[in-house]
Amino acid sequence: MFIGEYRHTLDDKGRIAIPAKLRYSKIGEEEYWVATKGFDHCLFVYPKNEWNVIVKKLNERLTLTRKEDRSFLRMFVSPANEQTVDKQGRIVISQSLREYARVKRDVVILGAINRIEIWSEENWNKYREENEKSFDSLGEKIADLGL
Amino acid sequence: MFIGEYRHTLDDKGRIAIPAKLRYSKIGEEEYWVATKGFDHCLFVYPKNEWNVIVKKLNERLTLTRKEDRSFLRMFVSPANEQTVDKQGRIVISQSLREYARVKRDVVILGAINRIEIWSEENWNKYREENEKSFDSLGEKIADLGL
């Protein structure tokens, strides 16, 4: 399971190191990772097997003939990128993904149970500020989680 | 599985390179590809075997007597043409397809699971802008896929 918040840097070649704690978590020891556009202008990064579960579900439910389905496919699946980790534990973030998430150099990486999220530092700070304020009330709005 | 977003160029002869990641993906190593008109004014490009699957389905489900079926067949199957890749990994996009998708020089190529899509840059930017806005809410509609 992926948890934790990490500050890393993206180098000139678009490479970013996956935090060791995430890289070597059980769920994360895969041959490759898949990065794609996520909600709220961050990137979602899945280990191979988790990604495959999602695509399988999507394939069952999405149809070629429905407009919304095509849109979701193009927004979520098409931008995805398979990446093997290099010897230093890094993956490459493609240019279109970097643009989408507006990441330049300083990056925040979040563990999010079955995926990793990559945020530009600016976006993350803004998001965090906004949501910390309403954290308590937020708890009441979301579904009954049985906590 | 085809995934990824790529920016390529179409040359004066109508040739376009299939991104290497797509060309060499398992599903993509075929003798030839089939390009045809797709939804939303882009082009759909299938590897041989995937195209055959589509045609088989159409054959089973479309009837000669229904007006809409005939129309769909003529819009989707008739404009299709087979293309072998040259030594540089390119295929030729026929003029009528180029006109349909309004592609001139700058082109965006999308991996879309079992097909590839070719967009003119302008069309893609417009489509993306319109659909990115509703991406977050769209995700909710598609609902709990465990993303």
Place this chain on the structure above:
DNA sequence: GTAAATGTGGGGAAAAGTGGTGAATTTTCC
């Protein structure tokens, strides 16, 4: 305090993408 692991930067070889030339084939026109 020392050794190992982690994160960051960079260089060189290989692959990918693009543009172009000349031969072969097809089309057009008389």
Place this chain on the structure above:
DNA sequence: GGAAAATTCACCACTTTTCCCCACATTTAC
């Protein structure tokens, strides 16, 4: 039917990008 024009096709060449190493600084673990 045959010659000229146009188009297509199969290579070749160049530029850019990507990939695979190696090196080093910093942090973590023992």
